Amino acid sequence: xxxxxxxxxxxxxxxxxxxLGLLSVMIAVGVLVGAVTMLGGHDLRTEQLVAxxxxxxxxxxxxxxxxxxxxMKDMGYNVLILHKDQSLEELQRLNYPTHYxxxxxxxxxxxxxxxxxNHLLPLLQEMVSWPEMKRxxxxxxxxxxxxxxxxxxxxxxxxxxxxxxxxxxxxxxxAQSLDxxxxxxxxxxxxxxxxxxxxxxxxxxxxxxxxxxxxxxxxWMNRPGQINGILALECLCNVEELGSIEYHVTRILPDAxxxxxxxxxxxxxxxxxxxxxxxEKAIEQEMYYRASLREERRAFAxxxxxxxALGAAAxxxxxxxxxxxxxxxxxxxxxxxxxxARRVQSAFLLKALLMGVFGGIVGLVVGxxxxxxxxxxxxxxxxxxxLLNARLLVGALVGxxxxxxxxxxxxxxAAARQDPALVLQEE
Amino acid sequence: MVRIAKVSKxxxxxxxQVRALDDVSLEVNAGEFAxxxxxxxxxxxxxxxxxxxxxxxxxxxxxxxxxxIYAMSLERRAQFRARKIGFVFQQFHLIPYLSVRDNVLAPxxxxxxxxxxxxxxxxxxxxNLTSRAAHTPGELSTGERQRVALAxxxxxxxxxxxxxxxxxxxxxxxxAIVLGALAGFAEDGGTVLLVTHDRMAAGEAGRLVRxxxxxxxxxxxxxxxxxxxxx
Ligand SMILES: Nc1ncnc2c1ncn2[C@@H]1O[C@H](COP(=O)(O)OP(=O)(O)OP(=O)(O)O)[C@@H](O)[C@H]1O
Ligand SMILES: [Mg+2]
Numbered sequence: 265x266x267x268x269x270x271x272x273x274x275x276x277x278x279x280x281x282x283x284l285g286l287l288s289v290m291i292a293v294g295v296l297v298g299a300v301t302m303l304g305g306h307d308l309r310t311e312q313l314v315a316x317x318x319x320x321x322x323x324x325x326x327x328x329x330x331x332x333x334x335x336m337k338d339m340g341y342n343v344l345i346l347h348k349d350q351s352l353e354e355l356q357r358l359n360y361p362t363h364y365x366x367x368x369x370x371x372x373x374x375x376x377x378x379x380x381x382n383h384l385l386p387l388l389q390e391m392v393s394w395p396e397m398k399r400x401x402x403x404x405x406x407x408x409x410x411x412x413x414x415x416x417x418x419x420x421x422x423x424x425x426x427x428x429x430x431x432x433x434x435x436x437x438x439a440q441s442l443d444x445x446x447x448x449x450x451x452x453x454x455x456x457x458x459x460x461x462x463x464x465x466x467x468x469x470x471x472x473x474x475x476x477x478x479x480x481x482x483x484w485m486n487r488p489g490q491i492n493g494i495l496a497l498e499c500l501c502n503v504e505e506l507g508s509i510e511y512h513v514t515r516i517l518p519d520a521x522x523x524x525x526x527x528x529x530x531x532x533x534x535x536x537x538x539x540x541x542x543x544e545k546a547i548e549q550e551m552y553y554r555a556s557l558r559e560e561r562r563a564f565a566x567x568x569x570x571x572x573a574l575g576a577a578a579x580x581x582x583x584x585x586x587x588x589x590x591x592x593x594x595x596x597x598x599x600x601x602x603x604x605a606r607r608v609q610s611a612f613l614l615k616a617l618l619m620g621v622f623g624g625i626v627g628l629v630v631g632x633x634x635x636x637x638x639x640x641x642x643x644x645x646x647x648x649x650x651l652l653n654a655r656l657l658v659g660a661l662v663g664x665x666x667x668x669x670x671x672x673x674x675x676x677x678a679a680a681r682q683d684p685a686l687v688l689q690e691e
Numbered sequence: 692m693v694r695i696a697k698v699s700k701x702x703x704x705x706x707x708q709v710r711a712l713d714d715v716s717l718e719v720n721a722g723e724f725a726x727x728x729x730x731x732x733x734x735x736x737x738x739x740x741x742x743x744x745x746x747x748x749x750x751x752x753x754x755x756x757x758x759x760i761y762a763m764s765l766e767r768r769a770q771f772r773a774r775k776i777g778f779v780f781q782q783f784h785l786i787p788y789l790s791v792r793d794n795v796l797a798p799x800x801x802x803x804x805x806x807x808x809x810x811x812x813x814x815x816x817x818x819n820l821t822s823r824a825a826h827t828p829g830e831l832s833t834g835e836r837q838r839v840a841l842a843x844x845x846x847x848x849x850x851x852x853x854x855x856x857x858x859x860x861x862x863x864x865x866x867a868i869v870l871g872a873l874a875g876f877a878e879d880g881g882t883v884l885l886v887t888h889d890r891m892a893a894g895e896a897g898r899l900v901r902x903x904x905x906x907x908x909x910x911x912x913x914x915x916x917x918x919x920x921x922x
Binding site: 278594602 | 789
């Protein structure tokens with residue numbers, strides 16, 4: 265016989281009382297561990313949310329930057345030379361010019377060798393119906409670039425190849441929606457055209473455009489010898505110097521205007537900045553909300569933790585007092601047999617320790633899981649294990665038995681001090 | 692043996708005083724089986740507890756095996772009990788959640804007892820309890836419970852057994868078993884001090900002591916039986 269065996273048997277005999285004590289310890293530990301885990305989980309979740317938001321922002325910024333770069337590249341400080349009567353508002357609305365000019369304006373510009381201009385590309389662009397496909401399509405007629413008069417610029421490789429008669433080139437989305445690929449033949453307005461090329465996606469209206477030779481476009485649009493725009497690509501200038509291009513162009517072609525994209529670029533830049541600001545604000549608000557939620561949770565835990573700890577201590581003390589009363593006769597006979605007061609006390613303290621250890625373990629598990637759920641970092645999810653800190657584990661496993669033992673100290677001492685003679689006389 | 696010398700005990704409850712023992716002296720030798728008789732409230736239990744080192748007298752001294760037990764510290768006296776004294780009570784005072792075997796082994800909680808494992812089986816056999824060894828006291832008959840209490844009092848081979856009305860709740864048959872065991876213990880050289888109302892129990896004892904209102908009324912020095920034989 266030893267005190268541990270005695271205590272275990274007694275516990276087995278009075279399961280309910282032990283169970284109730286265990287439950288209270290479990291609740292106290294569960295609340296503490298739950299609160300700490302929940303706050304840890306809260307912080308982790310906040311970090312995750314902010315990181316996610318930041319990643320989203322970064323992604324969006326990158327996408328906008330890509331867009332911007334693509335536009336810059338597509339336009340490459342490009343300008344569009346238009347008839348001076350062309351309404352820019354209409355151009356933006358329809359996506360193609362509606363005023364026409366003679367095709368040889370392009371040649372006149374080339375002949376003058378304007379320093380800042382590169383790669384002159386006359387084009388004729390219109391929305392036309394494609395009866396065979398039962399749809400409208402933005403059709404662009406191109407003839408390749410106009411060679412400059414006696415200029416080293418001509419030695420640069422042309423950046424846009426002309427489209428040959430009997431051939432067609434398609435934007436990516438258009439090709440996809442028509443379900444045609446390079447090498448296929450399509451029929452347009454009664455003419456069979458070889459699909460020479462399908463361009464890779466650019467994210468612009470080019471993706472929905474069909475290119476044919478300028479002659480073909482002029483024929484179909486009934487605009488012989490006419491164009492409605494000259495693209496001047498890769499101009500050797502900064503965006504700020506676009507004004508000088510206009511000066512040179514209108515000196516040669518008084519009835520022309522230069523459509524520059526700088527305002528568009530600026531708008532894009534501004535939009536990007538606005539988006540960044542909005543994102544930053546959203547993150548800030550999220551952080552603010554999370555911080556106030558955390559404070560609320562912390563305050564609540566700040567009350568609940570000590571209340572449940574005190575409650576558990578009081579409850580354990582009460583149970584132990586009841587236990588000591590219940591075991592008066594047993595204590596008396598043990599003392600009569602010669603069991604020391606200290607050993608009698610240790611039997612009660614051991615029982616309290618067992619209550620604390622097992623209540624602590626169960627509370628630790630329940631609290632961790634509950635706290636993790638409350639903070640939306642459920643067990644098994646990313647970061648859950650990081651919430652289980654060793655200090656808390658040790659603290660709960662040492663603290664709970666300590667709390668139970670402390671609460672049982674006075675009852676156990678009362679048991680040890682009980683006068684055996686008094687009990688043994690009560691017959 | 693136990694030597695009780697001029698002990699007095701006064702219980703105080705508020706203003707009231709109860710003179711439970713008044714200048715009582717009594718010596719019971721090794722091998723002697725003494726029965727204390729007397730009307731209810733005359734101080735029998737008080738005397739027994741005092742002899743067992745559980746109740747400090749207001750005056751006088753108690754020697755057990757030549758040692759003044761109330762000169763010892765509380766813990767030393769507990770150890771002394773664990774080594775030399777066995778108790779048997781009317782209410783048995785078994786530990787309700789322990790098996791019969793563990794109840795008999797309870798004295799090992801106080802002191803390690805060499806050979807306790809074999810001794811417990813021997814005692815269970817002697818008191819016809821082997822088949823009940825794994826039962827708890829609640830599952831036993833009254834007679835069986837008292838036999839368990841007796842076995843517990845004997846596990847550590849004490850020098851003295853103090854028994855307070857051990858047959859009070861038993862029928863004749865079971866009472867005879869208990870009294871026989873006590874007589875056997877005395878025959879083997881132990882000291883027995885038995886408190887009883889029961890004439891039959893008193894009849895088993897080798898010596899009768901009468902207590903009346905806290906005073907030793909008659910220490911016959913010999914038992915009823917002897918007197919009957921003599922008369
Ligand atoms: N703790 C106590 N406080 C006050 N009075 C007590 C106490 N214990 C016993 N007494 C009184 O002391 C007297 C002797 O009590 P004791 O228990 O020794 O009697 P007893 O001879 O054993 O009686 P019974 O035969 O009924 O068991 C009684 O009058 C009892 O009421
Ligand atoms: Mg009595």
